[in-house]
Amino acid sequence: MRVRLVAAALAVLMAASACSLGDSSSPSGDGGGDGGGGGVLDVAGPIPIENLDPHGAASMDAGTQVASRAIFSQLVISTGPGEFTGELAEKWTSNEDASEWTITLRQGVKYSDGSAVTAKDVVASFERVLAEAGPLAGNFEGYTVAAPAEDTVVFTAGAPDAAFLGKISSFFVTPATAGEDGFFDKPVGSGPFTVESFEPGQDLKLVPNPEYWDGAPTLDALVFRSIPEVSARMTALRTGEVDVTWTMPDDQITQLEADEAITVETVPGPGVFTMWFNSSTPSLTTPEVRRALRQAVDFDAIVKSLYPKTGTVADAPVSPAVFGYAAQEPVEHDPAAAKAALDAAGFDYDTVLRFQFSQPNFREFVQAVVSDLAEIGVRAEPLEKEQAVFLEDLLALKWDLNFQQLGSQGFDAATNLGRLYPCAAKRTGYCNPKLDELVAAAGATSDTAEREDLYAQATEIIWDDAVGMYAMFVEQPYAWRDTVQGFEPSAEATPYFTKVTVSGD
Known part of the structure; x- marks a missing residue:
């Protein structure tokens, strides 16, 4: 078994007030060629693809x-x-x-239908993000955008924003017509692949885009398959029904390592197992109650039991791989103290906490948390939801505990702390004007040391007020068959497939 561990820690972010690339390249490097002949790659990620709209609620x-x-x-x-x-x-x-960022566009880029990508498309895409008011829009409060020339786009912030590049790295450009009825059923894009067929939550089949500026991929087709059950996904990988997968439980990793036809690689990333409390729920409004619930859960034991290979107990809301990480004092597991604190706070033990999550591979972790809470008389009901329902209920705050693996896009705390925790975000029912001031100030300075200090102060508030339970830093595991060449794991669990080929179909 070939096991390659990428263990080098990621470097600390150096915020730049001005930067440029004279010889930039895409993830496809030198280009994939004319397309075709590289086999059919079957991929099964951990989350079903329900929506192809990169601007709205699923952005x-x-x-x-x-x-x-x-x-x-x-x-x-x-x-x-x-x-x-x-x-x-x-x-x-x-x-x-x-406070103002100017982008010069690459010339000659076309959509899959042969039409040119223009600065007007960038403007229309960005304005659609703002109009849709989805999760991505939270990164760009107060922004405006303009196209002063065919190859130039200017983003103007309401305040200085040194984290702009990290935030905009999650933004995708679509034709100005995107959003019209049926567009995202089979969208036109300028990426390396184009959509041949799409069944939401089931299969997405892509074929090479012959118009891709860096050369069409050599794959004949790229197929994303939905296999929600982890055991079924692992079986599909072993039998060759699937070529690539990621985010596997540690016990499955051990089994895959024994298969000589499979490569396993683990990369450090920005993911954190995050369990928010809904602070607008009557029983969870006070920090004393939330801290007590957190103290009742033995995360050390849970992580060692379920994730000995890929998990480390978290000591902050963002991971060490992210700029803005600041370690906090670990919370000691003490059920007796937790029970006493709940009693002192007048906690109603008849309350049943709605504990929502969306992915089957999180069931054991959620159940372990539920079990620890039950030991002090707190009842929590695990609610596993389809991804679309989960997202809808998440934004509507129809939950008391919410489990997600959260990252920080662009490896910057601005896309996590700055986007999710301000009062205006309305993501957790928690509101603290002092926290708002800190994350706003952190985003408004390009002084790296000052940003780090401000995020450290914000992290301390989030940690001490127990806005959530931050359980585990995640290393991202990938596995692929030896028939796959050119695959590169992604720390953000969103890999590219432009350079990949597959042999022996």
Whole structure:
């Protein structure tokens, strides 16, 4: 078994007030060629692809993101903390205080229908993000956009924003006509692949885009398959029904390592097992109650039992791979103290906490948390929901505990702490004006040391007020068959497939 561990820690982000690329390249490197002849690659990610709209309610959903990276184009691509390469963007600069960012577009880029990608498309796409008011829009409060020339786009922030490049790395450009009835059933994009067929939550079949600016991929087809059950997904990989998968439980990793036909690779990433409390729920409004519930859960034991290979107990809301990480004092597991604190706070033990999650591979973790809470008399009901329902209920705050693996796009805390925790975000029912001031100030300065300090202060508030239970830092495991060549794991669990080929079909 070939096991390759990428263990090098990611570097600390260096925020730049001005940067450019004279010789930028896409994830496909030197280009894939004319397309075709590279086999059919079957992929089964951990989250079904329900939606191909990268601008709306599903814009930050992992399934939508991984599909969008194949179908559409980004302006810039984050390759690590403070590291970016251009796709549609050939060059970018900012003014002195990072309140205005100018993007120069790559020339000659076309959509799969042969039409040109223009600055007007970028403007229309960005304005659609703002109008849809989905999760991605939370990164761009107060922004405006304009196209002063055919190859130039100017983003103007309501305040200085040193984290702009990290935020915009999750933004995809579509034709100005995107959003018209039926467009995202079979969208036109400028990415390396184009859609042949799509059944939401089932299968997405892509074929090479002959118009892709860096050369069409050599794959004959790329097929994303939905296999929700982890055991079924692992069986599909072993039998060759699936060629690539990722986010496997640790016990499955051990089994895959014994298969000589499979490569396993684990990469450090920005993911954190995050369990928000809904602070607007009457029984969860006080930090004392939330802290007590967190103290009742033995995360050390749960992580060691379920994720000995890929998990480390978290000590902050964002991972060490992310700029803005600041370690906090670990919470000691003490059920007796937790029970006493709940009693003192007058907690109603007849309350049943709605504990929602969306992915089968999280069942054991959620159940372990439920079990620990039950030991002090707190009842929590696990509610496993389809991804679309989960997202809808998440935004509507129809839950008391919410489990997600959250990352930080662009490896910057601005896309996590700055996007999800301000009062205006309305994501957790928690509101703290002091926290708002800190994350706003962190996003408004390009002084790296000052940003780190401000995020450290914000992290301390989030941790001490127990806005959530931050259980585990995640290393991202991937597995692929030895018939696959050119596959590169992604720390963000949203890999590219432009350079991949598969043999022996």
